[in-house]
Amino acid sequence: MAPLKLPALDPASVPEQRGSGYPEPFRSLMGERAKRKLGDACGLTKFGVNLVTLGPGGQSALRHWHTLEDEFICMLSGEVMLVTNDGEQVLRAGMCAGYAAGNRDGHYMVNRSGVPATYLEIGSRIDGDNAFYPDDDLMWCEDEAGVFAAHKDGRRY
């Protein structure tokens, strides 16, 4: 079969990216997490679409909520635990979750199984968005040079 051509896209043709914008000790907590930026590969700018693989122990993010960004995920394989204010729920292939901008219900997903899990994550791209972390000593601040990570008392990481 001939390779797909844009606007069609085979996710396997998009390089996996690892790493995190968090400072330590948070960055390492994400564990085995790889993302293929599918929306970027198609030239989309209004929202991002990532195909995420979480290895055993990997997590999607720190528990957080966004001020202006809507987020949505759809599980494709494996299972993860979704953690929110109300506790924990297992998400298996075919299940979804949606996090509306401004809803102060911090969320993250963690793979507590022994096999990789994959999901699609979608997030709107909105200028001026911020994220808050109810469980962790992290906030984002901005000076003339740009956005930086700080402790909640204001000290920079």
Add this chain to the structure above:
Amino acid sequence: MAPLKLPALDPASVPEQRGSGYPEPFRSLMGERAKRKLGDACGLTKFGVNLVTLGPGGQSALRHWHTLEDEFICMLSGEVMLVTNDGEQVLRAGMCAGYAAGNRDGHYMVNRSGVPATYLEIGSRIDGDNAFYPDDDLMWCEDEAGVFAAHKDGRRY
């Protein structure tokens, strides 16, 4: 297993919706097409997320492109034919497609197989978006009462 609670969502808990905003004879061309509005069910407003089932012969839309709306689809099961300016490509489970706002490459998908196909479709919600239909005698016009469908010579449907 207990039912999922928001922000988690089992797509099966969201009612299927049929129908189309197109006038005839275009509406009937969509065939067997049902959508579950997952993003709305989660309270999202910045983009829509629909789980779409296309029966045999069903199609996603008329061939079109958007001025301001980014669109993205991810195939979940079955297969569809994606039709664009450059011709046709088969999309099977796991394959994706992304349509950037303003790219004048009209697209639609049609299920030419004998079994249903399912996919996730995501579209940004942007005021003032318009869509154009290179193959069909349809355009959207606006008067003080709202948007209406017209022939390309301006006569209302």
